Structure formats: structure tokens, C-alpha cells
Amino acid sequence: MSMTEKKLTDDMFQPAAMDPGKHEEITKPSLTYWQDVWRRLKKNKAAITGLVAIILIVIMAFVGPAISSHGFDQQDVRRTNLPPKIPGLEKVHFLGMDGVDIRGNDQYKLKNIPKDQYYWFGTDSLGRDQWTRIWKGTQISLLIAFLAAAGDLIIGVTYGGISGFFGGKVDNIMQRFVEILYGIPNLVIIILFILIFEPGILSITLAIVITGWIGMSRLVRGQILKLKGQEFILASRTLGASNGRLIMKHLVPNTLGIVIISMTFSIPGAIFFEAFLSFIGLGIQPPTASLGALISDGFKQLRIYPHLAIYPSVVMCILMVSFNLIGDGLRDALDPKMRK
Amino acid sequence: MATMEREKLLEVKNLKKHFKVDRKAVLKAVDDVSFDIYKGETLGLVGESGCGKSTTGRTIIRLYEATDGEVLYEGKNVHGKKSARELKEFNRKMQMIFQDPYASLNPRMTVKDIIAEGIDIHRLAKNSKERNERVYELLETVGLNKDHANRYPHEFSGGQRQRIGIARALAVDPDFIIADEPISALDVSIQAQVVNLLMKLQKERGLTYLFIAHDLSMVKHISDRVGVMYLGNLVELAGSDELYEEPLHPYTQALLSAIPVPDPEVERSRERIILEGDLPSPINPPSGCRFRTRCPHAMDVCARVNPKWQEAREGHWVACHLYDQEFNKEGK
Numbered sequence: 017m018s019m020t021e022k023k024l025t026d027d028m029f030q031p032a033a034m035d036p037g038k039h040e041e042i043t044k045p046s047l048t049y050w051q052d053v054w055r056r057l058k059k060n061k062a063a064i065t066g067l068v069a070i071i072l073i074v075i076m077a078f079v080g081p082a083i084s085s086h087g088f089d090q091q092d093v094r095r096t097n098l099p100p101k102i103p104g105l106e107k108v109h110f111l112g113m114d115g116v117d118i119r120g121n122d123q124y125k126l127k128n129i130p131k132d133q134y135y136w137f138g139t140d141s142l143g144r145d146q147w148t149r150i151w152k153g154t155q156i157s158l159l160i161a162f163l164a165a166a167g168d169l170i171i172g173v174t175y176g177g178i179s180g181f182f183g184g185k186v187d188n189i190m191q192r193f194v195e196i197l198y199g200i201p202n203l204v205i206i207i208l209f210i211l212i213f214e215p216g217i218l219s220i221t222l223a224i225v226i227t228g229w230i231g232m233s234r235l236v237r238g239q240i241l242k243l244k245g246q247e248f249i250l251a252s253r254t255l256g257a258s259n260g261r262l263i264m265k266h267l268v269p270n271t272l273g274i275v276i277i278s279m280t281f282s283i284p285g286a287i288f289f290e291a292f293l294s295f296i297g298l299g300i301q302p303p304t305a306s307l308g309a310l311i312s313d314g315f316k317q318l319r320i321y322p323h324l325a326i327y328p329s330v331v332m333c334i335l336m337v338s339f340n341l342i343g344d345g346l347r348d349a350l351d352p353k354m355r356k
Numbered sequence: 357m358a359t360m361e362r363e364k365l366l367e368v369k370n371l372k373k374h375f376k377v378d379r380k381a382v383l384k385a386v387d388d389v390s391f392d393i394y395k396g397e398t399l400g401l402v403g404e405s406g407c408g409k410s411t412t413g414r415t416i417i418r419l420y421e422a423t424d425g426e427v428l429y430e431g432k433n434v435h436g437k438k439s440a441r442e443l444k445e446f447n448r449k450m451q452m453i454f455q456d457p458y459a460s461l462n463p464r465m466t467v468k469d470i471i472a473e474g475i476d477i478h479r480l481a482k483n484s485k486e487r488n489e490r491v492y493e494l495l496e497t498v499g500l501n502k503d504h505a506n507r508y509p510h511e512f513s514g515g516q517r518q519r520i521g522i523a524r525a526l527a528v529d530p531d532f533i534i535a536d537e538p539i540s541a542l543d544v545s546i547q548a549q550v551v552n553l554l555m556k557l558q559k560e561r562g563l564t565y566l567f568i569a570h571d572l573s574m575v576k577h578i579s580d581r582v583g584v585m586y587l588g589n590l591v592e593l594a595g596s597d598e599l600y601e602e603p604l605h606p607y608t609q610a611l612l613s614a615i616p617v618p619d620p621e622v623e624r625s626r627e628r629i630i631l632e633g634d635l636p637s638p639i640n641p642p643s644g645c646r647f648r649t650r651c652p653h654a655m656d657v658c659a660r661v662n663p664k665w666q667e668a669r670e671g672h673w674v675a676c677h678l679y680d681q682e683f684n685k686e687g688k
Contacts (some may be wrong), residue, residue, distance in 0.1 A: 049464055049508065247460035251524065255474040256447035264474075267465040346491050 056349040063345020066338035073335055080151025084136065088152040089303035092143035097321050098123050100138040100146075118322070138323045140313060145305075150328050153305035154335070157287050160306070164286035165279050167225035172232025173275060174183030179233070187237075194230055200356065201350060202227035203263050210298045220293060220300070224286050232278050239271045273350035280343035284336040291332065307332045362394040365532060365564050366416070371425035373408075373415045381639045385411040387588040388425070391673075393532075398558065398565040400596065401578030402572060402611070404635065408588040409568045410455075413534045417450050418565070429532070448478060450593055451525035455537040457517035458645060461509035468505040471495070474528040474567055494523040496551060502605065506615075515546035526557070534566045539574065572615050576600050581671075584608045587646045588638055590665070594672040604674045606651050644679065653678060 047055070057063055081088060101124060103114035115124040124133075137146035179190040206223040213219040243249060249266055257265075291308025293299040295315075300306040307328050314325030373386040375423055386408045393399045401409045414420050416427050419433060427434040434446055454460035461470055471491050474480070481487035492502040498519040509517055516540060525533055535554065538546040555578060569575050575582055576596050583593040586608065592605040603609045610629040615624045631650045636642055642649050648658035657677055668679040 047508075093677045247454040247456055248462045249421055250414075251452065251454060251460055251521070252462075252473060253419060254447065254450070255524075255528065256444045256477050257473070261477070265465070266462050270462070 034067060045101065051065070053346075053349045057345055060345040060348060061347075062341045066341030066345070069334055069338040070342065073154060073331065073338075074158065077151050079156040080154075081148045084145055084148045086135070086145035086148050088144065088148040088305060092139075095129065095135075095139055095143040096126060096141050098127070098129070098135050098139040098143075099321070100136060100323050100327075101134050101135055102136050112323070118320070121156075137327045138321070140143070140324055142315065146310075146324065146327065147303045149310060150307075151309045153310050153328060154331055156300060156304065157290055157332070157335075158305045160217055160290045161283045161299055163217075163221040163285040164224040164228060165283045166288075167221065168229045168232045168282050169275065169279060171225065172229040172278075173236050173271075175229065176233035176236030176238075177240055177263065177267070177271075180237035181259070181267065183241070183244070183245065191237075194233065194280060197227065198230055206293070207298065212295065215293075215298055215301055219301070220290055223293075224289050228282060229287070232275070232282070235274055235278055236271055239274055243267055243270055276351060277343055277347045280339055280346055284339040287332065287335060287339075307335075362396070364392045365395045365427075365430065365661075366393040366417065366566075367428040368392070368412075369426040369428070372423040373411050373420055373429060374423045376624045377539060378639055384588050384641065385638060386415060387641075389585075389588075389590045390425075391550075391583055391590060391593055393564060393566060393652075395678055396562055397580040398566055398567050399470060400575035400582040401568045401585060402575050402582060403585035404570065404611075406635065406638070407585045408638075409585055410536050412482055412569050413452070413462060413536050413566060417452050417534055418446070419452075425561065444478060448474075450532045450534070451528065451530040452519075453521055453533060453535045453538045456541050457514045458541075459522060460521050461517055463509055466506050466508060467495075467512075469522060470509070471505075471523045471527055473524065475495050478528055480528070490527070494527055497526065497557070498523045513546075515541050515549055515623060518542060518546075518550050520557070522550075522553065522557070526561075532562070532564045534568070535626070536568050537570070538567075538568060540571065547574065547642055554578070572612065584611065587636065587641055589646055589675065590673075591647065591676070592672075592674045594674075598672055604672065604679055605647075605676050606653050606678070607647050 021315050047352045054193075098115075099115055100113050102113040106114040114122075135147065137150060137227055140146055140149070175190065175194075179187045205227055209223040209226060210219060213222075219220050243266070247261060252262055252266055287307070290299060290306060291311060293307030294306055295312045297312075299312075302309070310328035311325055311332070314321070314328065318325050357648060368389060368391050370390045371386055372384070375383040375385055377383050389408075389412060391399070401412065403409050411420065416424050416434070422435050429446065429449065434450075435656075461467075468488070468491050471494055472487055473479075475487055475490055481490055488505075491505055495504060497501055500516065500519060500523075504512075504516075509520070512520065518541075521538075533603070538554070539550050542550060551574060554565065565578075567575065567578055579596045581594065582596045582599050582606065584591050584599075586607050592599065592603065592608045594604075599608065600612060601614050606629075610631050613627065613629045617626055629652070632652075633650045636646070636649055642659070643652075644660050645658040645663045648654045651658065655677060661677070663675040663677050664680060665673060665675045666680070668674045
């Protein structure tokens with residue numbers, strides 16, 4: 017247990033050269049909030065898959081009807097209920113893209129369709145091209161969903177923001193009103209709404225928005241209430257900031273995250289709701305198509321012509337799953353607690 | 357005392373701040389507090405958690421509307437109806453530094469925009485070049501450099517953030533700064549850095565501080581005078597050396613006996629006054645003297661009569677019946 021004791025002398029030490037300015041240096045690259053969010057979102061493979069799928073579907077919704085030679089409302093009673101037939105893929109029989117129906121008859125031959133005529137997703141009971149109708153329907157479903165989400169955003173953020181920011185009596189009255197609205201079953205409101213106004217893109221959107229904004233307004237109110245007492249808001253107040261400045265510079269930018277997350281979840285909700293309305297016959301009226309209307313039509317002949325229900329359902333499923341994946345990814349990316 | 361001849365900057369008279377808890381209960385966070393702050397001095401305010409120190413500070417700067425009483429800044433009342441111009445004037449003269457360096461900076465703004473907020477609100481810069489120069493100057497004043505201006509708060513450490521908060525307060529050239537526990541959320545090694553910065557700024561700019569804290573040794577170090585609060589009341593106010601050497605109020609005595617001494621010999625024999633019981637609720641405080649339920653010297657009169665806020669010695673104010681001529685004969 018002998019330890020070599022070395023005598024420590026002054027000349028063994030040298031003062032470390034330390035620049036006091038160096039002490040405060042930050043070497044990490046400067047990232048804005050949104051750059052940081054994007055960096056984290058990129059790491060989430062599911063969210064990126066969802067994002068890519070949504071971009072593809074949106075592109076197809078606009079390009080799809082144009083690359084087919086058939087119009088979405090072009091009827092032809094001689095060519096009804098044709099199964100899908102895609103050039104190239106028609107030779108691979110098990111894919112079901114060869115124009116043969118479930119009984120094994122080549123409908124294209126039976127109905128004397130010229131060899132160069134293809135209906136990629138088949139035709140419906142009125143002889144309309146399903147491919148064109150699906151993408152047209154996707155377009156309309158997306159339009160309704162985005163309009164409804166925008167409506168939720170505008171009403172929800174304004175209402176929740178005012179209620180949370182002013183608080184006290186204002187908040188009390190506004191929240192009681194919301195509770196009353198929330199207490200009425202929203203399906204009843206929506207069905208009455210559609211019965212009074214003619215079913216169409218605008219009236220369906222309004223019907224979804226009329227109760228849809230409540231969730232958003234509650235989220236925003238909660239966030240504003242939380243932020244209002246934070247010290248950076250107090251600091252801004254002691255500097256003499258006006259209410260407008262507090263709202264625009266401090267409160268809104270800090271609620272943006274949850275608003276975006278809430279929107280990515282309300283979009284699939286609206287798509288689903290529109291499909292539901294169409295399914296019970298209150299949605300988009302023919303000849304206009306929406307994904308819900310197409311599924312509803314196809315459902316009637318599901319056992320004979322399954323292709324009519326399957327393709328729009330697949331598009332809708334991909335759309336909803338993708339939006340949910342993105343919403344999940346964004347929630348993780350925007351949550352400051354996840355920051356490493 | 358030298359401070360007596362000095363000019364009063366801020367007078368707080370019978371300040372009350374009550375919060376309604378529900379229909380019946382009222383929380384008396386600050387109840388009848390009076391004190392003066394002289395130009396160029398540092399007044400420390402100490403007391404345990406929930407005694408109303410921060411509420412006092414926030415009511416003085418109008419973050420809360422006072423229930424009753426007056427706050428006079430250079431003879432002018434801070435509270436009551438004010439025009440926008442008058443309010444802005446007060447906002448420039450009085451500023452605040454906050455406790456939590458993680459909550460006091462907006463995470464979505466760059467440091468430059470945070471510091472320049474006061475400059476923008478009061479239009480102190482003619483153009484963006486002048487604005488930038490002022491921000492760089494302020495950053496240097498608090499020991500940061502201009503490379504930091506375009507970064508976001510989350511990239512900084514606690515001490516750096518607190519200094520950004522100080523720079524923000526200094527941007528409008530205030531005379532009076534309320535420091536609401538500016539160091540209690542910081543590492544001990546960083547505390548000294550921030551306190552030294554505050555003292556340096558006071559010397560250079562002739563600032564007046566109201567320094568709210570619960571770290572007794574730090575308050576003694578930075579303050580010229582110290583006020584002790586208990587349950588919404590000011591119980592004692594004196595020059596810091598005098599208060600620490602000769603505390604009069606039994607609460608102050610108990611509080612000061614809790615300070616550890618950095619000498620093991622003395623520390624071993626240090627006698628602590630341990631208070632009995634818990635802090636009563638400020639919603640339903642004891643009658644008479646609020647400290648009587650835990651006071652080792654409590655008398656009958658303490659339950660009946662509110663102790664008077666009086667000058668027991670020159671410059672040494674205390675609210676206790678033990679030092680009141682009228683009641684002193686009765687008990688003790």
C-alpha cells in the first residue's frame with residue numbers, strides 16, 4: 017500500500033489560457049423552430065411515408081382524371097359493370113386486372129369492347145369510368161376536408177383565443193355556450209342542417225364545421241390559459257405591450273404547434289364524416305362523386321362486382337392512415353418535451 | 357442613518373392585494389404593507405414561500421391591480437386610471453426581472469427580438485440598424501456577445517438566459533428594477549455571476565432595486581435594507597447589517613437562526629429557533645398578530661390587537677407587541 021508521494025511544485029503547473037469570451041460560445045448550429053421540427057419529423061419513417069402517400073394521392077386527384085380518356089359523368093349503357101383492365105397487367109391473371117369478372121367471363125369480349133379500350137378500374141352500373149370517378153371523388157373529398165379543417169381553424173382559434181385571453185366573465189359565458197352546443201348530438205344537427213340546405217360541397221362543409229370547431233377551440237383556450245400566466249407574457253406586459261402585440265407575437269406563435277396537430281387529425285375526421293353522410297344518402301349527389309358516394313354505390317353490388325367498392329375504399333384507407341401517421345409524427349416533432 | 361436624507365423613489369402605502377378564491381373565501385396575499393424605497397438603494401424582501409413577496413412586486417409594477425392602497429413613484433400614483441402615454445412612461449421607468457429563466461423568454465423569438473421588444477414598443481430606435489446596435493450593446497453589457505443575437509432561447513444555459521432577461525429589462529433604460537427571485541432557479545456557481553452583474557449595473561447606471569428572494573445570505577450581500585414578510589404582512593424592516601445582527605421580531609429571529617455558518621466550530625453550537633406548527637392559510641389567517649400561532653413569545657393581547665407598524669429604533673421598523681410601549685408592560 018505504498019503510494020509514491022510526489023512533491024507538487026509550482027513549476028509543474030501552468031495557467032490554462034482561457035478567453036472569457038470563449039466561455040459563452042455556442043458551437044451548435046443555429047436552428048429555427050421549424051427547422052428543428054423538420055429535422056425531427058424526417059427521422060420518423062412512418063410520418064414521412066404518410067406524407068409521401070398524401071402527396072401522391074393529391075397529385076393523382078388532379079392528374080388522374082386528365083390521363084384517362086373518359087369523363088367522370090360520361091355514361092354508356094353498353095359498357096356497364098366492366099371489371100378493371102390495365103394494359104400490361106392484363107396478362108397477369110391473378111391480379112384481377114384482366115377484364116375477367118368473378119364468374120370467369122371476359123366481359124370485354126362479351127360486350128364487344130374494342131381491343132384498345134381499357135377501363136383501368138372498370139366501370140360502374142351506368143357505364144362510367146371508375147378510375148376517373150375515383151380521382152374526381154378524391155378531389156372532392158379532399159376539398160371538403162380542407163375546407164372543413166380551415167373552418168374549424170378559423171372559428172376554433174378565434175373563439176378559443178378570445179375565451180382564453182380575456183378570461184373571467186367572457187370565458188364563463190363563452191364556455192357555457194359551447195357546452196350547450198356540445199350537449200346536442202351533433203349527428204342530429206348535421207342531418208337537420210343538410211335537410212334544410214341542399215346537399216352540396218358547401219352545405220356538407222358547413223355541417224361538419226358547425227360542431228367540428230369545438231374541439232379546436234377548447235385546445236386553443238387551454239393553451240392560451242396556460243401561456244397567459246407564463247413569465248414571458250408578464251415580461252412583455254411590464255414592457256407595455258398592447259393586447260394585439262401579446263396575441264400576435266407571443267400567444268399565436270406558441271399555440272401554432274397544437275393547432276397544426278389538431279388540424280391533421282381533423283382532416284381525416286372530415287373525410288370520414290363526408291363518406292358517412294354520403295353513405296346514408298345525405299352527401300354529394302350524383303353525377304358528382306366523392307369517395308363516400310362511390311363506396312356507397314359499390315357496396316350495393318359488393319358480391320357481384322367487388323371492384324366498385326374496393327378501389328375507392330383502398331384510396332380512402334390510405335388517405336386516412338396517412339393523415340393519422342403524419343399527425344402522430346407532427347405531435348412528436350412539435351412537442352418540446354421530445355427535444356434532445 | 358445615511359439613507360434617511362436620501363430621496364424617496366417609491367412609496368408603498370397600505371398596499372393590499374386580495375384574490376377571490378370562490379364566492380366566500382378571499383386570499384389576502386398582501387395585506388396592508390407599507391414601505392419606502394430610496395433612490396439608488398437595494399431593498400431586499402425575504403420570507404418563506406407563499407408569504408406574498410412576489411405578489412407585492414407584481415402589484416407594484418401593475419401586473420396585478422391593487423385591491424387597496426397606493427404605490428407612489430416619484431410622488432405619482434402608479435395605480436388607478438391612466439392614459440396610454442402615462443402608462444408607457446411608468447413602463448419605461450420600472451422594469452422587472454423574473455424568476456424562471458426557462459419560462460421568461462418566448463421560445464419562438466430570437467434573442468434579438470426578445471431584447472428589442474421594449475425598443476419596439478417604445479419606438480426607441482429609428483431604424484433597424486440602430487435597433488441592432490442597441491441590442492448588441494445590451495448583449496455586451498450583460499456579458500454575452502453579438503453572435504448570440506440570432507439564436508433562440510433554448511440554446512442557452514440558465515445563467516445566460518437570465519442575463520438575456522436582464523438585457524431585456526435594461527433596453528428601456530429603467531431607473532427601478534424589481535428582481536423577483538432572479539437567482540433562485542440558478543446553479544449556485546451561476547448565482548454569483550448574476551448577482552455581480554446586477555451590482556455592477558447598479559453602480560454604473562444608478563439603478564434602484566427591489567430584490568425579492570428567500571436566500572438570506574444572498575439578500576444580506578446585495579441589499580442595503582431588508583424587509584421581512586410573513587403571511588402577507590411586513591413584520592420587520594431595517595438596514596441589512598442591523599437586521600442580521602439584531603433582529604427584533606421573533607419571526608425574523610427564527611428565520612435568521614436558520615442560516616448555516618461556514619465555520620464548523622460555530623456551526624456545531626449554533627442554536628436554532630424551531631418554530632412550532634405550520635404556516636396558517638392566508639385565506640383564514642389568525643386574528644390579531646398573524647404570527648402569534650407560532651410565536652414563542654405570544655401574549656394574550658396578540659390575539660386581540662393587530663400589532664402597529666412602528667419605528668422601534670431609528671430606521672428599524674417592526675410590527676410586534678413586544679416593542680410597543682403600550683403592551684410591553686402586560687406580559688413578557
